[in-house]
Amino acid sequence: MTTESAVPPDTNAYARFTRRVQGVCIDAIVFMLIFAGALIVAVSFGSDNIARVLGFTVAATWLLYEPVLVSMTGGTVGHRLYNMRVVDDLSGGNISFGKAVVRMVIKTILGWYSFIAMAVTSRHQALHDLATGSTVQMRNLAQARPHHFSTRQDLSGSGMPSLGRRLLLIVAYELGWFLVCWFALVALFTFGQISAACIDNDVCRAGENLWIDAVGLAWIGVSALIFFLGWRGRLWGGRVRRQPV
Numbered sequence: 307m308t309t310e311s312a313v314p315p316d317t318n319a320y321a322r323f324t325r326r327v328q329g330v331c332i333d334a335i336v337f338m339l340i341f342a343g344a345l346i347v348a349v350s351f352g353s354d355n356i357a358r359v360l361g362f363t364v365a366a367t368w369l370l371y372e373p374v375l376v377s378m379t380g381g382t383v384g385h386r387l388y389n390m391r392v393v394d395d396l397s398g399g400n401i402s403f404g405k406a407v408v409r410m411v412i413k414t415i416l417g418w419y420s421f422i423a424m425a426v427t428s429r430h431q432a433l434h435d436l437a438t439g440s441t442v443q444m445r446n447l448a449q450a451r452p453h454h455f456s457t458r459q460d461l462s463g464s465g466m467p468s469l470g471r472r473l474l475l476i477v478a479y480e481l482g483w484f485l486v487c488w489f490a491l492v493a494l495f496t497f498g499q500i501s502a503a504c505i506d507n508d509v510c511r512a513g514e515n516l517w518i519d520a521v522g523l524a525w526i527g528v529s530a531l532i533f534f535l536g537w538r539g540r541l542w543g544g545r546v547r548r549q550p551v
């Protein structure tokens with residue numbers, strides 16, 4: 307079996323986080339369709355033996371789906387539909403089946419937390435990429451648009467703020483955003499959107515829970531964005547200095 311050549315490393319065509327999320331969503335849909343199909347067949351036949359066989363088949367498919375496809379073709383259905391492939395750092399080709407298994411296990415255990423590392427790695431690698439010495443690149447660079455991938459960034463080179471400055475700015479921005487969220491909750495309480503019973507005794511109405519969840523999600527989302535921008539030198543007060551041409 308011939309292996310497609312990887313995107314040349316000098317192009318730095320590393321898939322962005324949003325692109326990879328889209329691929330994960332496609333794979334989730336594939337699993338849901340497989341599970342739904344197996345469930346329909348099991349109900350139609352009404353046989354315990356068939357149900358057990360189908361259950362084993364679905365479980366085996368879930369375990370082998372990603373390792374087999376990634377090691378043999380360079381990516382899952384989601385990877386292919388969004389023009390991505392998993393590339394081995396050493397060979398430039400597909401990663402081995404063993405690495406693909408390790409990659410899947412780490413991604414399954416850590417979930418979305420594994421992708422946090424993309425904010426602090428120059429080649430936009432998640433933790434499961436780092437652990438297996440792999441990157442996710444554009445499969446066909448000619449079909450990729452600029453917002454599909456990102457170039458490699460030197461996070462310690464000239465023009466980049468020092469590590470201490472970046473960390474200090476991140477802490478300052480995070481503290482500021484925490485205060486904004488705190489005052490938002492105070493304002494909601496002041497204007498009667500959240501009751502004292504909800505705050506003191508955790509007895510909240512549905513509407514109160516919606517307000518609290520909204521503030522919580524805003525806190526998490528913006529905090530993650532602050533960390534990403536700060537680490538890459540994109541926050542005001544600590545931006546990358548453009549080098550003279």
